[in-house]
Amino acid sequence: MAVPAGVADCEVFTADGATGSGGAGLPALRLPCLVGGQDVTLQDLGGRPVLLNLWASWCAPCREEMPLLQAAYERYGDRVGFLGVNTQDTRPAAVSLLTDLGVTYAQVIDEDKALLTDLAAPGLPVTLAVAADGRIIDRQIGAVSAARLEELTSRLVADAAAP
Numbered sequence: 001m002a003v004p005a006g007v008a009d010c011e012v013f014t015a016d017g018a019t020g021s022g023g024a025g026l027p028a029l030r031l032p033c034l035v036g037g038q039d040v041t042l043q044d045l046g047g048r049p050v051l052l053n054l055w056a057s058w059c060a061p062c063r064e065e066m067p068l069l070q071a072a073y074e075r076y077g078d079r080v081g082f083l084g085v086n087t088q089d090t091r092p093a094a095v096s097l098l099t100d101l102g103v104t105y106a107q108v109i110d111e112d113k114a115l116l117t118d119l120a121a122p123g124l125p126v127t128l129a130v131a132a133d134g135r136i137i138d139r140q141i142g143a144v145s146a147a148r149l150e151e152l153t154s155r156l157v158a159d160a161a162a163p
Contacts, residue, residue, distance in 0.1 A: 006104040010038060024136060026130060028041065029110070033107070042115065048132050049080050049129070049156035050082070050156075051127065051153060052084075053084050053126070054085045054110075054128075061125055068144065080156045086108070088116070089111070091109060094107065126139065130156075131156070137159060
């Protein structure tokens with residue numbers, strides 16, 4: 001199956017060897033990158049702040065928030081990593097939605113919803129603000145508004161700039 005034109009590979013999330021901060025961070029899950037190449041280990045996202053969004057093509061609120069996430073990626077992508085986690089879905093459905101919406105930030109696939117289960121979230125979408133050291137510093141359960149997304153990304157930028 002062809003991948004959407006313009007979707008970033010997962011190379012920016014290549015492990016830097018510094019694992020996250022244990023219980024306050026993401027689990028040690030390894031998920032395949034949508035565009036192929038290296039898998040992504042969630043516990044080590046390359047030592048930079050990351051906005052992580054769990055979504056599925058069948059989730060209406062996920063579809064609605066994706067243009068906001070893409071706009072935030074275009075604005076903050078040089079300072080904050082953006083990673084989509086396609087959850088409990090199929091690769092063809094994910095590719096189709098990303099193509100339709102023009103989403104270009106990196107994507108991984110979690111067909112078994114292991115991350116959603118680990119987070120004990122009641123459903124999709126879920127957006128996490130993950131500090132450079134791997135700590136989850138904020139989370140949004142349910143659709144993210146433009147104002148809330150700005151708050152999450154600003155917090156990540158500020159956290160990254162802190163000594």
